[in-house]
Every structure is written in C-alpha cells, then in structure tokens.
Amino acid sequence: MVSGATSLSLVRDELFTTIEEAESSLEQFIAERHNGSLLQQAVENLQQVRGTLNLIELAGAELLAQEVLDQATDIPAGAGEERDVQLSALSNALHVLRRYLENVDAHRQEMPELLLPAINDLRQAGGQPALPESFFFSVRLDHARPRSTPVALDAAAKEIEGRRLRHMYQVGLLGFIREQNPQASLKLMGRAMGRLDSLYANEPRGRLSWIGAAALEAQVDGQLLARKSRKQLFSRIDRELKQMLGNGQYEAPRSLLKELLYLVALADSRGPVATPVRELFGLTPLPFTDHLLEEEYQRLAGPGQAVMRSLSSAIREELASVKDMLDLIERGTLQADNLSNLHALLGKLSKTLGMVGLSSAGNSLSAQLQTVAGWSEESPPQTQELLKLADAVLYVEGMVASLERGERRDARAVQAQPGHEAESFAYHQLNEARIVVVDEAQAGLALAKRAITAYLEASGDRMHLSNVPFSLQAVRGGLWFLGQERAALLVGACAEYIQKQMLEAPQMPSEQMLETLADALSSLEYYLEAGAVLRPETQPSVLDLAAESVRALGLPVAA
CATH class of the missing domain: 1.20.120.160 (HPT domain)
Structure with missing residues (x-):
C-alpha cells in the first residue's frame, strides 16, 4: 500500500478543500458564536480531515488534526472571551496544517517535528502538558555503559563535593536561562556534570550525569537554540540532581534521558563526551538541524x-x-x-x-x-x-x-547621538581598554588550566607549571585595575596554591585536588566570559562558587 507523502497527491484536492471549509466555518463561528451549527460543521470537516490523514499514514499531520478536533469538540456554542486563546490556537493550527501539507505535497518529504509548536500551543490553550521535543524520536535506553574508574572518596566527601558541583551547575543554569553568554554558561554546566559523572561513574545514579554532560556538549557544539523547552529541560536536571545526591539508589526518569539523547542526535556532536554516548546508543544524524527546523516553522506559521x-x-x-x-x-x-x-x-x-x-x-x-x-x-x-x-x-x-521571496530580513538602523561625539569616543576608548584587559585575563586563566592538565598527564613534571604563577599574578593585577578586588584575591589564592603545593611541595596533589583547582579557575574564567567585569549588575554567585573551590583546596578566603 502506498502511504505517507507519496500518497498525498491521491487525496490532495479533496483534503485541501475540506481543510479550507473547516477554516471558513471556524472563522464564521468566531464572529457568530451563538451559531452552534457553524462549529458543528467545522468539527465534521475536521473528522474527515483526521480520517484521511490516518488513511494515508501521515502521522504528524494526523496528530495535529486530532488535537484540533479534540479542542474544537471541547468548545461550546456561545463561547465567550474566555475561549479566545483556544480559538486563536485552533485557527493558527489549521493554518499550519494546511501549509505543512502543501510543503509535503511539493517536496515529498515529511518532517513531523515542524508541527510540535502548533500542537503544543493547542495543548497549552486547552490546559494540557506539552509534548516533548523528542516525541517523534526513537532510541533504546537499555544499553549498559562501559565501566570506568570513579574518584576515590568516602561517602561524606562525595556528598560535600556533589553539593559544590551542583552549585556550579546552578550558576551556569542561571546564566543560560537569562541568556547571559549562554555558551560560557553551558560549558560551566557541562563541567559540573562531567565532574559529577566522575564521582558516580559506576553507580546507576551516574547515568544522568554522563548523558547530561553529553547533551550539554551537544548544545554547545551544535549551537542549538536556547528554546524555552531546553531551559525547562536543564532546569529539570537541577531538580533531579537534588534527588540523585540524596539517594544512592536513584535512577533518572527514562523520559528525561530520551530528551537528552535527542539533543545529542540533533547536534550530531563529535565532542569527546558526546561521541561515546552517540556510539553506545547508535544515534545517527537526524535529517534536519535545529536552525533548519526554526526557519521552516517560521515559514509555516507565517502567511x-x-x-x-x-x-x-x-x-x-x-x-x-x-x-x-x-x-x-x-x-x-x-x-x-x-x-x-x-x-x-x-x-x-x-x-x-x-x-x-x-x-x-x-x-x-x-x-x-x-x-x-x-x-x-x-x-x-x-x-x-x-x-x-x-x-x-x-x-x-x-x-x-x-x-x-519568503524572506523576513530586517536591517537594524544605527542610532546616532549628535553633539556627544567627543564624550562617546572617550567612553569607547576606556571600554576598549577594559575589554583588552579582560581578554588578557581570560587568556591567562586558560593557559593555567592547560598547564595543569599537562602537569597531570606528565605525572607531576613541574616544568609545565614554571610560568603559571607569574601569569596568574598578571591576571590578578588586571582584575585590580578593573576594580574587581574579590576576583583578584581568588586568582591570587590559586597562584599561591600552585606555587606552594605543586612547584615547591615534594609530592604532587591528588587528582581530586587538581580537579578542584581547575574548578576554581573555570569559575573565574566563566565570571570573565559571562561579562561580569563589564556589567557589574551580574550576580556575584559565580565568585561564591570560585570561593567554595578555593576553600576546598584548604586556603583561607575572605567572605
């Protein structure tokens, strides 16, 4: 039996005529809400549309038609203003359905993911929960993860370390939700999840950290959009982390893992964290990108x-x-x-x-x-x-x-400020100088992190650290110049630890302590990347996070 996009042409004319009749009846009902026969006529047409789509097996389109039918059946004759949102969502959904079918007919290609925004608008208008992004995505979740060597810590130390890493995740999450340098925020969240994974690698509860770290890497590598649904997804992880840290038998909900794996598949990331996850679960590249989905949906929703x-x-x-x-x-x-x-x-x-x-x-x-x-x-x-x-x-x-041509481009007008050129120029020059100092500070912190990695890989070869304290002291001086005294003190503490515990001490610190030092440097790096120096209104919680890591190194930190 011929089905799907190839069979649409067999019923095309009758199907589009029925959709147009449903749209017309619904529009008339919106204007004449006392006339229940108009609504009934729309419902009958929608039943025919749903049946036709079921017959030719266009699953996504059938689901949207079913949602439209359910909502239309729920609306009573004489509906008042309280139903305006629902009626608007119905009208929009029918428009999207018709445009989607026009595209399928023209290109012979189904992409049911394009219909999820319209479906969820309808469900929200009707007080129902939204369908997840991964609704049309399939993956087996029962693959066993290869065993690895977790960090050797006792239960109490693990609990303390877990709380600190959850705080790191929360700081990054706040920046991501507010869209304050989302990429830097995602990297901080990813580091927190990766470190949590190292704590619980061979426990059932570690599965969330492992797959979550891969999804965060995919979000960065694939430059996936900061959609509301993704902000909610990563916020949900934070709530799950609370349960995970307090319950040694915790297992992540399968629906959450599926959502995270969908992001890995969507981005087709080749990063070191996402690649083994993608290979274990057999995730193949999807026939679309995140940005293509957004463009196509905007085209569907528009005139x-x-x-x-x-x-x-x-x-x-x-x-x-x-x-x-x-x-x-x-x-x-x-x-x-x-x-x-x-x-x-x-x-x-x-x-x-x-x-x-x-x-x-x-x-x-x-x-x-x-x-x-x-x-x-x-x-x-x-x-x-x-x-x-x-x-x-x-x-x-x-x-x-x-x-x-169906484009929606818009040029941004440049705002001129006549009469204030000299003042603007001076401010611009000062700002440029501050940006240069911040860039140099970021480079110094990145250099320190790379040197620590090389030191660890070389089993404590101090040669890799010879210039690090000097570089960090230069960063410290730049932060003092910018008026960032607290950040400067924390950088100075990291430099002191490297000098005394790594360069002068007879034995190298434990891997756990080196990771904690890297956490402190990562937090300070995020503080700079997220623009906290140039925008003082940024929350100081990032520096609190860096201070926690410095304390964990055994160094005194002023409040």
Whole structure:
C-alpha cells in the first residue's frame, strides 16, 4: 500500500478543500458564536480531515488534526472571551496544517517535528502538558555503559563535593536561562556534570550525569537554540540532581534521558563526551538541524507565499504612487493636495511595513514624515530633501521584494547621538581598554588550566607549571585595575596554591585536588566570559562558587 507523502497527491484536492471549509466555518463561528451549527460543521470537516490523514499514514499531520478536533469538540456554542486563546490556537493550527501539507505535497518529504509548536500551543490553550521535543524520536535506553574508574572518596566527601558541583551547575543554569553568554554558561554546566559523572561513574545514579554532560556538549557544539523547552529541560536536571545526591539508589526518569539523547542526535556532536554516548546508543544524524527546523516553522506559521505576493504587490503600487508624486514635485508642478496626499501615503505605508515585520523599512519612511510635513507651496522642498526621500523609497522597494521571496530580513538602523561625539569616543576608548584587559585575563586563566592538565598527564613534571604563577599574578593585577578586588584575591589564592603545593611541595596533589583547582579557575574564567567585569549588575554567585573551590583546596578566603 502506498502511504505517507507519496500518497498525498491521491487525496490532495479533496483534503485541501475540506481543510479550507473547516477554516471558513471556524472563522464564521468566531464572529457568530451563538451559531452552534457553524462549529458543528467545522468539527465534521475536521473528522474527515483526521480520517484521511490516518488513511494515508501521515502521522504528524494526523496528530495535529486530532488535537484540533479534540479542542474544537471541547468548545461550546456561545463561547465567550474566555475561549479566545483556544480559538486563536485552533485557527493558527489549521493554518499550519494546511501549509505543512502543501510543503509535503511539493517536496515529498515529511518532517513531523515542524508541527510540535502548533500542537503544543493547542495543548497549552486547552490546559494540557506539552509534548516533548523528542516525541517523534526513537532510541533504546537499555544499553549498559562501559565501566570506568570513579574518584576515590568516602561517602561524606562525595556528598560535600556533589553539593559544590551542583552549585556550579546552578550558576551556569542561571546564566543560560537569562541568556547571559549562554555558551560560557553551558560549558560551566557541562563541567559540573562531567565532574559529577566522575564521582558516580559506576553507580546507576551516574547515568544522568554522563548523558547530561553529553547533551550539554551537544548544545554547545551544535549551537542549538536556547528554546524555552531546553531551559525547562536543564532546569529539570537541577531538580533531579537534588534527588540523585540524596539517594544512592536513584535512577533518572527514562523520559528525561530520551530528551537528552535527542539533543545529542540533533547536534550530531563529535565532542569527546558526546561521541561515546552517540556510539553506545547508535544515534545517527537526524535529517534536519535545529536552525533548519526554526526557519521552516517560521515559514509555516507565517502567511503563505500567495498572501505575501499579494501584499507586496499592493505595497509596490503605493510606492509607485509616491514616486509619481515626487516626480510632479521635482518638475515644479507643486500643489497643496499633492503634499497632503504624499504625507498621508507615507504614514500609511510606514505602519503597513511595520505590521509585516519590515520595521526598518517602515522607520525609514516614518523618519521622512516631519520633513514632508514642512513642505508647502511657499516653502518648497530642497533638492537634498527630495533625494533623501527618494533614497528611502528605493530602500523600501528592495525590502518589499524580499516578501515575495519568503524572506523576513530586517536591517537594524544605527542610532546616532549628535553633539556627544567627543564624550562617546572617550567612553569607547576606556571600554576598549577594559575589554583588552579582560581578554588578557581570560587568556591567562586558560593557559593555567592547560598547564595543569599537562602537569597531570606528565605525572607531576613541574616544568609545565614554571610560568603559571607569574601569569596568574598578571591576571590578578588586571582584575585590580578593573576594580574587581574579590576576583583578584581568588586568582591570587590559586597562584599561591600552585606555587606552594605543586612547584615547591615534594609530592604532587591528588587528582581530586587538581580537579578542584581547575574548578576554581573555570569559575573565574566563566565570571570573565559571562561579562561580569563589564556589567557589574551580574550576580556575584559565580565568585561564591570560585570561593567554595578555593576553600576546598584548604586556603583561607575572605567572605
């Protein structure tokens, strides 16, 4: 039996006609809510649509049609304003369903993931939980992880270390949720999960840390979007960590592990943490990327190409009228009516362009309104003023042409500050100097971390550390220059530990202590990467985290 995308052409005309009838009945019902027969007609059409999609086995489209049908059946005749959100979600879902089927018919390719946002909008409007991103993704979760050597710590020390690492994860999570340098935040979260994995590697509860670290690496490597669903997913991990640290028999929920593995598959990361996870679970690259999904969904949710072509055609006609008026003005056949019509037309076009997402084009016309308002037969426009308006019109024409191509690009206007150039320049120079100091500090911390790794791999060869205390003292001085006294003291403490416990001591510290030192340096590095130096309003909790690690090294730290 022919099924899926290939069989859509067999029922295409009847299916699209039925969807359009359902849309029409629903729109009429929204306007005439007392008329229950309109709603009933929409429900009957939706039942037919759902049945047809089930017959040709378009699973994603059938699921959306089923959700639409369930929601439509739930709405009573005479529904009031309390149902507006639900009705809006229904209308939008039908639009997305039709656009999706048009794409499947044109390209013979199914991508049911594109329908999840519309499905979840419907479910949210109806008070139901959202479906996860991995809903259409399949993976076996019962593969046994290869055994490894965990860190040798007693139960009490593990508990203390686990709490510190959870705090590290929380600091990164807060930055990710707030989108304050998300990449740096994700790296800090990933380090915390990797370190937790080293504590619980061969225990059932360690599975969450192992797969979670891989998902975080994938989120960074694949440059996956910071979607609301992902912020919720990584927040859920924090809640699970609380249970994991307090319960030696803890096992992560399978639904959570599946979501994390979906991110690994979506990013197709080749990183050192994600690769063994991907290989063990047999994760193959998905036929789409995160950014492709976003672009395609925006295209589905937006107006159809026929609508945009019609709209751009109407706008171009009005632009032609503007150019005709400018031509008359330039020839000297200036009339008061021409000027008032020109002003009104520019204002109307400006608002229309803003409504379709071309705000910079609308702003370029809006900026000309005051100039045009000053024109009159007694005070005709200057040549330079006409040229500026003509340039704006040509710019708008180029932007409008993008509507027909289905693009939604918008140029950002540069905000000028006349009269404050000297002050702005001085501020800019100071800011540039601060940025250079921060960059040098980051480089110094990164150098120290690499040197510690080399020292560990070389079984304590001090040669790798010879320049590290000097580099960290330079970082410390830069932080004092920036007014970051607390951060400077913590860097100085790390330099002191390296000098006394690694360069001068007869034996190298334990691997656990070296990892703790790296945690302190990673926290300070994150503090710099996340912009805390240049934006003082950033929460000081990152420095609290660095201080915890320094204390764990046995060094005194001022509160």
